[in-house]
Amino acid sequence: xxxxxxxxxxxxEEGQNKEILRDINLTIPDGNLTVITGPNGGGKSTMAKLxxxxxxxxxxxxxxxxxxxxxxxxxxxxxxxxxxxxxxxxRFKGLQVFDLIRLATGSKLSSVDACKYLSEVGLCARDYxxxxxxSSLSGGELKRIEIATVLAKGSQLSVFDEPEAGIDxxxxxxxxxxxxxxxKNIKDSSILIISHQERILNIADEIVxxxxxxxxxxxxxxxxxxxxxxxxxxxxxxxxxxxxxxGEG
Amino acid sequence: MLNLDATxxxxxxxxxxxxKVPVGAFNIRANGxxxxxNSSANIDIVPKENGxxxxxxxxxxxxxxxxHIPVVMTASGIKEIVYNDFYIGxxxxxxxxxxxxxxxxxxxxxxxDGIHRFFVGRGSKVKxxxxxxxxxxxxxxxxLNPGTEVxxxxxxxxxxxxxxxxxVDDTVRDTKAELGKGARLVVRExxxxxxxxxxxxxxxxxxxxxxSSADVVSRSVARDDSYQKFDAVLTGNAACSGHTECDAIIxxxxxxxxxxxxxxxxxxxxxxxxxxxxxxxxxxxIKLMTFGLTxxxxxxxxxxxxxx
Numbered sequence: 001x002x003x004x005x006x007x008x009x010x011x012x013e014e015g016q017n018k019e020i021l022r023d024i025n026l027t028i029p030d031g032n033l034t035v036i037t038g039p040n041g042g043g044k045s046t047m048a049k050l051x052x053x054x055x056x057x058x059x060x061x062x063x064x065x066x067x068x069x070x071x072x073x074x075x076x077x078x079x080x081x082x083x084x085x086x087x088x089x090x091r092f093k094g095l096q097v098f099d100l101i102r103l104a105t106g107s108k109l110s111s112v113d114a115c116k117y118l119s120e121v122g123l124c125a126r127d128y129x130x131x132x133x134x135s136s137l138s139g140g141e142l143k144r145i146e147i148a149t150v151l152a153k154g155s156q157l158s159v160f161d162e163p164e165a166g167i168d169x170x171x172x173x174x175x176x177x178x179x180x181x182x183x184k185n186i187k188d189s190s191i192l193i194i195s196h197q198e199r200i201l202n203i204a205d206e207i208v209x210x211x212x213x214x215x216x217x218x219x220x221x222x223x224x225x226x227x228x229x230x231x232x233x234x235x236x237x238x239x240x241x242x243x244x245x246x247g248e249g
Numbered sequence: 250m251l252n253l254d255a256t257x258x259x260x261x262x263x264x265x266x267x268x269k270v271p272v273g274a275f276n277i278r279a280n281g282x283x284x285x286x287n288s289s290a291n292i293d294i295v296p297k298e299n300g301x302x303x304x305x306x307x308x309x310x311x312x313x314x315x316x317h318i319p320v321v322m323t324a325s326g327i328k329e330i331v332y333n334d335f336y337i338g339x340x341x342x343x344x345x346x347x348x349x350x351x352x353x354x355x356x357x358x359x360x361x362d363g364i365h366r367f368f369v370g371r372g373s374k375v376k377x378x379x380x381x382x383x384x385x386x387x388x389x390x391x392x393l394n395p396g397t398e399v400x401x402x403x404x405x406x407x408x409x410x411x412x413x414x415x416x417v418d419d420t421v422r423d424t425k426a427e428l429g430k431g432a433r434l435v436v437r438e439x440x441x442x443x444x445x446x447x448x449x450x451x452x453x454x455x456x457x458x459x460x461s462s463a464d465v466v467s468r469s470v471a472r473d474d475s476y477q478k479f480d481a482v483l484t485g486n487a488a489c490s491g492h493t494e495c496d497a498i499i500x501x502x503x504x505x506x507x508x509x510x511x512x513x514x515x516x517x518x519x520x521x522x523x524x525x526x527x528x529x530x531x532x533x534x535i536k537l538m539t540f541g542l543t544x545x546x547x548x549x550x551x552x553x554x555x556x557x
Contacts, residue, residue, distance in 0.1 A: 073538070075542060075543050082539075083539065086532075089536075090530070092533055092551065094551075094554035094556065095551065096554070149540070153540060
């Protein structure tokens with residue numbers, strides 16, 4: 001279980017303190033799929049980074065399974081059972097896809113096992129396993145490899161920052177299958193997804209809406225979805241399918 | 250086996266992956282003397298008359314054969330220059346494994362300067378693998394100054410894989426190549442320096458024949474207080490294509506100077522150079538740390554991958 005208690009995060013810009021997140025209180029229970037949504041610049045990605053330990057809150061506490069992890073390093077949080085899929089996956093010169101999956105599992109791994117994770121994200125394993133994770137891979141390929149590494153890590157809590165961005169050539173349904181498979185295969189695992197895709201919101205147990213650094217609403221999907229519906233149908237009319245908004249850095 | 254000491258055996262394994270007497274032609278040199286030599290039906294190894302090195306003569310049409318010519322030095326204070334000439338006949342396909350390992354536990358410098366010349370016959374394909382390695386904790390330096398000259402005839406192909414990962418204090422590598430019509434040269438250099446080491450790598454590649462091409466790529470890491478210089482000049486004297494790339498990671502107080510140079514003397518010469526130097530990207534470290542690696546473990550993995 002993950003708990004955020006009165007978490008705030010601010011940055012100093014040109015001598016002015018700018019609050020990105022303000023007094024967030026949130027609990028993600030075990031075995032739960034929560035989707036965080038809301039407009040651009042609302043603080044969603046910041047929240048994901050705070051959970052993974054990439055940045056530290058300026059105020060408040062983060063607890064994981066009852067333990068205060070606020071000051072814990074990225075490494076220790078990963079070891080405690082937190083996984084993180086970057087919105088913009090990192091490229092590495094020299095490291096191969098197999099290396100990345102092997103490092104994610106933290107143990108010796110046969111290439112057959114590594115291939116399973118690639119197949120799950122719809123990549124023909126044979127073609128990718130020995131590829132370098134460099135600029136020869138497209139953004140969409142990298143994104144799927146990123147998701148495969150989080151699958152391979154098999155964390156108790158996996159955080160995905162906009163997993164749908166750039167996977168246009170892969171069926172959306174497969175991405176949803178990946179999340180469903182994770183819930184089934186990792187006991188008591190929870191998944192936290194930052195997204196503004198209606199189809200991802202639809203598989204959520206709970207939805208959190210963040211706007212302007214504040215938690216606007218949080219509750220079961222069926223309760224929250226109607227309040228978002230107006231925004232979504234407006235976007236749909238623009239012919240942009242189901243996106244509420246664009247990406248967030 | 251060869252009745253060498255344990256250190257020499259270890260060095261042979263490091264620089265030439267040799268764990269026993271190799272199959273085929275070989276010449277093993279230890280502490281300034283040839284300790285084992287074997288010619289095969291197609292590959293003849295002959296000592297030069299003045300004793301300065303060996304000639305390796307590969308008969309035309311020799312395919313799928315290899316030559317091993319490793320050098321090991323375990324005595325402190327030896328300085329030697331060795332001249333080895335490779336005459337590769339037409340239409341061959343061979344692998345040449347060189348390499349030098351120095352273990353210096355003494356107070357005096359140990360130096361091996363291997364000067365290799367390759368005459369690659371028409372249509373031949375050569376893979377050259379050279380690994381340099383140093384060990385030992387003596388005050389004496391481990392110095393390696395390889396000189397390589399490559400003369401490539403029409404439609405020949407040469408791939409050079411040159412690695413120096415650890416323990417060599419001082420090195421100046423000079424590589425020159427002249428390419429004839431349709432010849433192709435591929436160089437992959439991997440270099441890591443640490444401590445107070447110095448490494449200079451100079452390449453001069455002349456693309457003289459129509460349709461010739463060269464691809465010279467160096468990946469290197471400079472740690473601690475070490476210094477590296479990569480100086481690669483491609484000269485296009487005909488309709489040809491050339492690419493040179495220096496990709497380097499600096500850590501601690503490491504310093505690197507990259508001097509890519511291109512000279513086009515023919516309007517149909519297409520030459521490209523790329524050079525990038527920088528520290529390990531923070532995002533790369535963070536990504537591996539989200540797998541549970543420490544920052545140091547992440548650094549090691551990134552460097553190992555980079556130099557692979």
